[in-house]
Amino acid sequence: MSNTESTERNVTPERIMLVTFLVLSAVFIIEPVIADYPDDARVFPQLTASAVFIGSLLLLLQNYLPGPLYTFVAESVSITSSDESEVVEQAGDEEDLLDERDQKNGKDTLGSKYGYEVNETVFMVSTAVLYFVAGWAAGFLFVTPLYILGYTLWFRVNPVVGLGLAAAGTIVIYLFITYLVMPFDEGQIFDFSPLVPTLIDSTSLLLRGGA
Amino acid sequence: MAVDAFLEGLVVATSPEMLLWLTVGLLLGIILGALPGIGSPVGMAIVLPLTLPLEATAAIILLVAIYSGAMFGGSISAILINAPGTESAAATTLDGYPMSKNGLAKNALAIATTASALNGFLAAILLVVLSPVLIEVVLAFGSPEYFLLAILGISLITIVTQGSIVKGLVAGALGFMISTIGTAILSPRPRFTFGQFGLYEGIDFVAALIGMFAFAEMMKLAARDQISDDDVELAGSVRKGIMTIFKYPVTTIKSGLIGMGIGMIPGSGATTSTFVAYAEEARSSTKDGKFGEGDPRGVIAPEAANNPTVSGSLVPTLSFGIPGSGSTAVLLGGILMHGLQPGPVLFGDQLNITYALFISLFLGNVLILAVGLTLIPFASRITELDTNVIIPMVVVLSFAGAYTLNQNWWDVGAVIALGILGFYMVRNNYSIIAFVLGIVLGPIAEENFFRSLQISGGEYTIFVNPIDQPLSFLLSLAILAILLGPFVKGRAERMVSSS
Numbered sequence: 001m002s003n004t005e006s007t008e009r010n011v012t013p014e015r016i017m018l019v020t021f022l023v024l025s026a027v028f029i030i031e032p033v034i035a036d037y038p039d040d041a042r043v044f045p046q047l048t049a050s051a052v053f054i055g056s057l058l059l060l061l062q063n064y065l066p067g068p069l070y071t072f073v074a075e076s077v078s079i080t081s082s083d084e085s086e087v088v089e090q091a092g093d094e095e096d097l098l099d100e101r102d103q104k105n106g107k108d109t110l111g112s113k114y115g116y117e118v119n120e121t122v123f124m125v126s127t128a129v130l131y132f133v134a135g136w137a138a139g140f141l142f143v144t145p146l147y148i149l150g151y152t153l154w155f156r157v158n159p160v161v162g163l164g165l166a167a168a169g170t171i172v173i174y175l176f177i178t179y180l181v182m183p184f185d186e187g188q189i190f191d192f193s194p195l196v197p198t199l200i201d202s203t204s205l206l207l208r209g210g211a
Numbered sequence: 212m213a214v215d216a217f218l219e220g221l222v223v224a225t226s227p228e229m230l231l232w233l234t235v236g237l238l239l240g241i242i243l244g245a246l247p248g249i250g251s252p253v254g255m256a257i258v259l260p261l262t263l264p265l266e267a268t269a270a271i272i273l274l275v276a277i278y279s280g281a282m283f284g285g286s287i288s289a290i291l292i293n294a295p296g297t298e299s300a301a302a303t304t305l306d307g308y309p310m311s312k313n314g315l316a317k318n319a320l321a322i323a324t325t326a327s328a329l330n331g332f333l334a335a336i337l338l339v340v341l342s343p344v345l346i347e348v349v350l351a352f353g354s355p356e357y358f359l360l361a362i363l364g365i366s367l368i369t370i371v372t373q374g375s376i377v378k379g380l381v382a383g384a385l386g387f388m389i390s391t392i393g394t395a396i397l398s399p400r401p402r403f404t405f406g407q408f409g410l411y412e413g414i415d416f417v418a419a420l421i422g423m424f425a426f427a428e429m430m431k432l433a434a435r436d437q438i439s440d441d442d443v444e445l446a447g448s449v450r451k452g453i454m455t456i457f458k459y460p461v462t463t464i465k466s467g468l469i470g471m472g473i474g475m476i477p478g479s480g481a482t483t484s485t486f487v488a489y490a491e492e493a494r495s496s497t498k499d500g501k502f503g504e505g506d507p508r509g510v511i512a513p514e515a516a517n518n519p520t521v522s523g524s525l526v527p528t529l530s531f532g533i534p535g536s537g538s539t540a541v542l543l544g545g546i547l548m549h550g551l552q553p554g555p556v557l558f559g560d561q562l563n564i565t566y567a568l569f570i571s572l573f574l575g576n577v578l579i580l581a582v583g584l585t586l587i588p589f590a591s592r593i594t595e596l597d598t599n600v601i602i603p604m605v606v607v608l609s610f611a612g613a614y615t616l617n618q619n620w621w622d623v624g625a626v627i628a629l630g631i632l633g634f635y636m637v638r639n640n641y642s643i644i645a646f647v648l649g650i651v652l653g654p655i656a657e658e659n660f661f662r663s664l665q666i667s668g669g670e671y672t673i674f675v676n677p678i679d680q681p682l683s684f685l686l687s688l689a690i691l692a693i694l695l696g697p698f699v700k701g702r703a704e705r706m707v708s709s710s
Contacts, residue, residue, distance in 0.1 A: 017632075021381065025388065027403070028388055031402075032402070038400060040661055041398050041400045041402055044391060045388060045402060045403070048384045048385075048388040048649075051381070055378075056381055059381065072376070120433040121430050121431075124433035125627075132624070135623075136620055147606075151602070168604070176615065179264070
């Protein structure tokens with residue numbers, strides 16, 4: 001096995017997560033000392049961060065731990081009896097099979113039609129991040145229909161259903177603006193709120209058939 | 212005092228406004244519960260910020276109704292398509308789906324509806340009867356005990372959910388740690404904000420709940436296609452299904468008691484209780500049971516246990532602020548968000564709200580029976596929804612809801628960040644319930660931790676002093692026993708087997 005392959009095998013999502021926990025907890029331990037927090041603001045975060053740090057370190061190094069400590073760190077325990085565990089495992093296995101089947105059968109997307117394969121979960125997260133950034137910059141009211149339409153089109157949902165959903169999503173955001181007084185028509189960078197009355201007028205005109 | 216509070220609660224719970232929220236919550240719960248991947252915690256998390264304009268009692272009744280409705284709704288997809296809508300309905304798939312395949316889908320759905328509603332109804336009565344005892348217990352607790360209870364809750368969750376104890380403890384401690392971001396509780400000192408004004412109020416626990424339950428679940432769902440791949444045929448008889456419940460009264464009552472008992476244990480939820488009820492029924496019916504092949508008792512047992520678990524789980528949640536499951540963690544979030552304090556206040560000055568909640572639960576189960584039995588012919592429609600239609604709507608509602616909490620973009624960012632974290636935590640067997648419990652209970656635990664130290668003059672022995680603080684001492688012992696017990700037991704078993 002080459003060094004690259006061995007490194008790839010060692011860098012698992014769980015290990016990345018544990019290293020993140022380690023760094024984060026180290027910050028929570030050191031920052032109160034550097035910034036000179038008073039005792040009542042310092043002790044509790046430092047205690048909890050120490051627990052995270054020690055626990056994450058043990059989990060990261062579990063393969064190198066001596067017998068009893070390894071058992072404590074790595075072994076799965078449960079107070080539920082063996083009979084139930086079997087039943088739980090059986091149901092869990094069925095769910096795993098379902099997940100496995102879903103992962104094998106990739107979804108039919110607009111990308112796959114043109115030869116671009118994008119992992120569904122990655123696509124979902126990326127578009128959600130884009131939606132967040134665009135909503136922050138230009139206001140959710142204007143970005144929501146584009147996001148929903150784009151998402152449903154990518155997964156080749158019936159365009160009429162996609163349009164209906166986009167309209168429903170926009171109405172939900174408009175209700176937030178009207179009843180909860182949320183400034184979803186204003187972005188932090190672009191302010192399109194002066195367009196809202198014109199848009200409402202033209203929508204109602206369109207619904208009345210242009211009469 | 213208790214009688215006055217009960218009557219006051221009765222008036223509130225039966226007012227038209229509360230009945231409306233109860234009905235809305237139940238219907239929402241049944242629909243959300245029937246959608247695999249959505250379920251009660253996701254639905255409750257999305258709805259939580261939308262309850263901000265509501266009065267506290269109405270908001271809590273709405274959330275409990277969603278929880279209760281989802282318990283029943285989860286069984287619809289479990290029975291029809293072998294995919295439980297909620298984790299607690301997983302045990303129902305074992306015999307519910309074979310019943311569907313045997314042409315008895317309507318029977319199985321009617322059994323689930325009747326068992327769930329009937330026992331939920333009985334459990335709500337039991338809860339009202341038990342409440343005077345609860346009041347006495349709750350009033351005996353002080354600051355050290357409340358701090359230790361938070362630790363006990365996380366410890367219990369780590370051993371109830373299967374997996375490594377250390378992973379559970381890391382998850383819980385991480386939740387506590389994240390909860391300390393923002394202005395300190397006891398001194399006006401911003402912590403871990405790094406000059407970002409938006410972090411001064413910390414990460415809202417409701418945003419964390421939305422991220423951990425709604426966003427993380429959507430990430431998982433993104434890889435799934437239409438919820439149901441199979442054509443669902445609704446055959447059988449509703450009437451015969453209802454009658455089956457009365458053929459097995461012992462199974463129904465025994466499972467209900469198991470559900471309520473397990474629900475009362477902090478840290479355990481309906482997933483545990485339904486499997487225990489199923490396993491117990493399978494054990495006690497070895498002679499004539501055909502479990503796994505469509506035995507109706509295999510549907511009665513988990514379904515008769517699930518709604519009493521809701522009633523049971525309200526005991527630790529309302530009295531000590533220790534939720535037993537994802538749904539009760541969200542419910543606790545709602546209670547705190549609306550300015551209510553679990554513990555002495557909810558069982559003292561605000562006892563009328565607690566009673567209103569119990570009475571709503573009782574009325575809710577009557578409604579479940581009526582709504583559930585009416586919905587059976589249309590049940591399969593819910594399972595035909597495309598996940599690509601659900602996901603963008605949930606994302607829109609999650610982001611808008613998170614922003615509404617404090618009009619803070621950091622909360623929306625937290626939904627995404629914690630959602631991704633939650634997704635990987637679940638994949639690697641870290642308890643997200645322990646994490647969420649840490650975030651929700653963090654401020655309460657920190658406050659009680661410092662109050663305890665102020666009482667003792669900085670001595671940590673206040674948590675383990677058997678003479679002055681016997682209750683704290685017992686709780687500390689319980690935590691140790693819970694965390695070390697399984698290993699001591701395992702080692703003892705290995706020693707016996709090797710000798």
